[in-house]
Amino acid sequence: MSNDDKKFDELSRRGFLKAGAGVVAAASAPAFFMKDAWAADFRNNPGRSKTVKFGFNVPQSGAYADEGADELRAYKLAVKHINGEGDGGMLNTMKPISLKGDGILGKKLEYVTGDTQTKSDAARASAKRMIEKDGVLMVTGGSSSGVAIAVQSLCQEMGIVFMTGLTHSNDTTGKDKRRYGFRHMFNAHMSGSALGPVLKKEYGTDRQAYHLTADYTWGWTQEESIKNTTEAMGWKTTATVRTPVGAGDFSQYITPVLNSGADVLILNHYGKDMINSLTQAVQFGLRDKNVNGKNFEIIVPLFSRLMAQGAGDAIKGILGSTNWNWSLTDAGTKAFVKSFGQEYGFPPSQAAHTCYVQALQYADACQRAGTFYPPEVIKQLEGHKFDGMGNGPTEYRAEDHQAFKDVLVVRGNENPSSQFDLLKVEQIVPRSQVEYDAKIFGGELGPYVV
């Protein structure tokens, strides 16, 4: 079939669709099939439509459903603020800012939602629905690296910008980075760099570490990052043991730790795995042990308030890192916690914060670019520096689309003052300390125009 035939086919197909589909689809249809002919046009161009749509692709079922629900709350808040409703939240604190509180480029912002189920296939299907049916300009959300990477590569192929949700793997902005994807969340490498000095201060330089690692890519990258950091400061690694995802009972992996000679246990687990392995490790009396004349310690390099809630008492006193916590006292955090708290009656999680910022940053970039044309928007986001969004001065690095900012080292609160006061910020590690060369993880961003 020749190229012309193909276009004809698409043309008739799209024209056909137009008859029945909604206003947005109809308006975007001509743009879609002529994309090659007219470079400045692009998929889901809102054209003269009075509205634009974002796609919020979050886990609504499965293990991360609560996190997904919190992400969705934040997104809805972001939509309100961008449209000038409510108290404006971080729109009052972020700088620089181009958004005027009247939507984006004068168009009212709407949204559609979908369920990723924390499965790559489901997440991609959901994202495709948003792009093909609902005509969204941007997709955002998710709660695991596998999903983030899968959706990011899809969005690259389809020419739609993807602002990741929770994803901590180095690969998202490393080996699998994409031109159309941006990450506000920090990553495993940065967790390692941030934790290093604190661990050195707290636990000294002569330690034997035992790793339990979730047996998939995120687990491996975190294990590697933490191992590199700790070994650089003199710790030895006794063993690294891979555990299957969703093992439930980790006893068979924990007992070998008991008499291994290790005096630190590092749990490279996330979500339910982390809640289970930590609870069980504490049950096995690891924290009461005294090995090599030192107190036995457990470290969870990445954790969140929701996980702390699931782990209950076990999390108390445990060191880890997190992207953001509601108890920070800067103006941006305060503004966000205020809007969120007043709207929903409880504080936002780090997932909510990340997603809120991602939505605002994309909207602002469109406003700055003066167009929704993705290459222009991407160029606005690349290397963009801003402040007032809860993490101090932040930069979306152009080389790998990774956000660079301060990282929080936190500790499970021994004596919480309320049901939400689960994490205590131990130290705010400055950006300079967690920065790394973009080249170390390889990968290629790919083209602007697809």
Place this chain on the structure above:
Amino acid sequence: MDVFLLQLLNGLDKGAAYALIAFGLTLVFGTLGVVNFAHGALFMLGAFCAVTLQKILTISKKVKDESITFFDAYKETPYLEIWWGDTGAAIIDWVIPISIFLAIPIMLLIGLSMERGLIRHFYKRPHAEQILVTFGLAIVLQELIRAFFGANPIPVSAPEILSGSADIGYILGMGADYLTYPWWRIIYVLFSGAIILSVFAFLQFTTFGMVVRAGMHDRETVGLLGINVQRRFTIVFGMAAVVAGLAGAMYVPILPPDYHMGMDFLVLSFVVVVVGGMGSLGGAVAAGFLLGILQSFSSLNEIKNIIPGIDQIIIYLVAVVIILVRPRGLMGRKGVMED
């Protein structure tokens, strides 16, 4: 040596959980001839009996944290503690053992109404339809739990005095701190042993049990004898629900429960039942412990270094080998669920 003993204990502990869940499942298979995909949900409901009781016992007086203005943050003190002081605190501390007494009647009620309301009408229907209806029920039950309790795991601890580890090494004279194992896991093994034995005894030594066993062997004939098999089957289903529920409630301190835990255990419990052999209670128990122990030992790094990933597939591998070598699992009877 210590590693070996510890893995054996781990295996027993896992096996206890597997056996308890599979026990009820195979009871229902054997007597009622029903493939119950909602059995995992019963396990989950049992766990949430404990969660619910904890929520009730810890209804708290809330003192607002005034430093937080945007939403209501509280410092919570349970009323029980306020009213009864240490006694109240102790009651809350012992929530799991107490929840057993709550779980028994509730799970029995759930089991009976499930059998009466739904399962009964599917005795004669094809297995495929039993699968669909019980799977649907399992989804509905877990989504209901999620609507009330959310998706995040909910921590409930064992009583303070039992949350530590027993120094088994010291007791056995191997020296202090050489071999320690959590009290609660030891209790779980003993508890499941007690339940399994009492159900066995019940089936072995009572007339009711005799009829049920006869029913497992040959339903038609027992029905022909003019015995009301129907009513007994209802009770058997109730029993299976209670066993699954207790297995769940007692497992809470080991695994913080969430709405999806039933599904997580579902596949495994089927594998255990089939490896044990359809319609065999003893087989299910034996298979539970066998798989638990094998899983524990295969997780040792020494073994994983030789065969990477063996710990992730050992259960299925053993299942394949056993079913291929022994056509009806370890102790299965001929003709049960073979077509």
Place this chain on the structure above:
Amino acid sequence: MNKQFFQSDLGTMLLFSVAILTMPVWLDPVGANYPDLLQKFAIFGIFAIGFNILFGLTGYLSFGHAVFLGVGSYTAVWSFKLLSMNVLPAIMFSMIIAGIFAIGIGYLCLRRSGIYFSILTLAFAQMSYNMAYSVLTPITNGETGLQLSSQDPRIVDNAFSDAVVEGLPSTNLFGMEMSGYPGFYFCAVLLIIAFFFSLRIFRSPFGMKLQAIKSNQTRMRYTGFNTRPYLLTAFVISGIYAGLAGSLLAVTDPLAGAERMQWTASGEVVLMTILGGMGTLVGPLLGVGIIKYFENIFSSLNSNRLHEIFSWLPDGLEDFVVTVVSHFVGEGWQLTLGLLFMLVVIFLPGGVMEGIRRTSTVIKNYNAKRSQNKEAVTAAASKESDDGK
């Protein structure tokens, strides 16, 4: 004449092809008209039709059929990576490799019947899933899923063209891109072909023998049939169908993830088949439609959308209805699906097809009654009123 024609192979195929190819039209009002979902309908339709050849005809319930779906996907992506972005070799290799897997797994599993068979297949699938997720990452790329990369060798493509393309190439059929609507039509044509083969098998002596095995396998043996090769053939055919479906998943979206092989994926096709009506020709397709529709459309309804949908109601009532309904859509979609499973199987043993059969009987009776009345009237008026049936 009509009825007979539509029951003939040609008639059925004609009706079926028209129904499938016009899906974009008649699915539009329910909001299911977009390429990805249409593709999924067609692809999972192939998967379910194939599964039904095994389960519906022989009664052997495989709980691990997703393994062939996964194998098909991985093979297709590897074919894209190593050889060519053309979809034909990918599909061919996928079907071959899935067939080989099916021969191996089927040969072992078919030594047992009933639930023992089900658990054997489940065990093989779970082993494959767990290995693919972790240990086999070099082949499967683990949790992230196997993806294309610009460094892929793509021997055949590179041999014929040295044009440097920026970004990743797309899958194509001799130049025609296989995403969007062309992708759907490609899958739809394959679905029609797959359906045709299934129809022939159902209506052939071979199919009848498979049904006889389901009905009474012992009798089949003493009647002189070696049932094992029959079962194995059915197993391999349905495995190849699954491989084809898997390859199409990769064709329309070149990524292959391990979770495609998980037991939940196998369970899904079982549920689809039973829900629609096992052993019927189109039943599984209806099951696919319902489950995929719930997964993709029901899950995307949020309260905003509901307000739009119910905006015709008076305000107070609208809010009430939206509040009630919102528990069953969006994040509650699985609850609704669970309820649907129960209702269908309680009231319609035999699945949705049974419902259709019952409805058509009711309509037929009603029409018969009416035409009887009419006849009585017309017969009174004039004596010759016998037109053909």
Place this chain on the structure above:
Amino acid sequence: MENNSTENNTVLNISNVNVTFGGLHALSEINLQIEEGKTHAIIGPNGAGKSTLLNVCIGKLVPDTGTVTLDGEIMTGKLPHEINHAGMVRVFQTPEIFPEMSILRNMMIPAFAKRDGMFKFNAFTSMADEKEIEAEAIHVLQDFGLVDQMHHHAGSMSRGDKRRLELGMGLIQHPRILLLDEPTAGMARHDTNRTIELLQSIKERGTTKVIIEHDMHVVFSLADRISVLAQGRIIAAGTPDEIRANPKVQEAYLGGAEI
């Protein structure tokens, strides 16, 4: 016992067959020759081992020792479907049919077995084109008086009809030898008579038969030779008249039975 005159060919030869179930001797030293065209009845009390003997013949059971040969070919150790194709067909005591399928299809399946062999992948010919097989099946159904209801489900038939159907399913394969396991058990008298007529008509066609039967009326109407089985042993064999006169048989079996 060895007094059989070999004027005819021996079709089925059972020699020295022993079967034990966990120490229990189900069959001991069974020797039996079935001649071509003859109807051979095996009688004996319940538990005498009659069904076990048939199970050995059709390959459901492998005997501890001894062999079964059909036309000189050893059957022991062969699989049931191979034995079927060698020409030995059994009609079961409890009707083994395909209950979910139509009566016509029930009848067509064994015809397919005869034509297609143990395995044939004929997935692309339509059932509608199998006119020959269908005509053959209808022909047999006509003989058995089942043709009127041939589109009904076989499972919905009366027990007597099911057994007749199964008998037809055996005959359509034109077996070398037909093994009948109590073909009239549980039948009403007029059904029994009809079955006897049917069996006699088969006899006229010259099909060799082995019949296990309780009903002496049936046995003496059909059998050319009779073997008496008790506690796993053949205690007597001979023509109907000889058996009737045999005191051992009287004692072991016929004592109170109606003759």
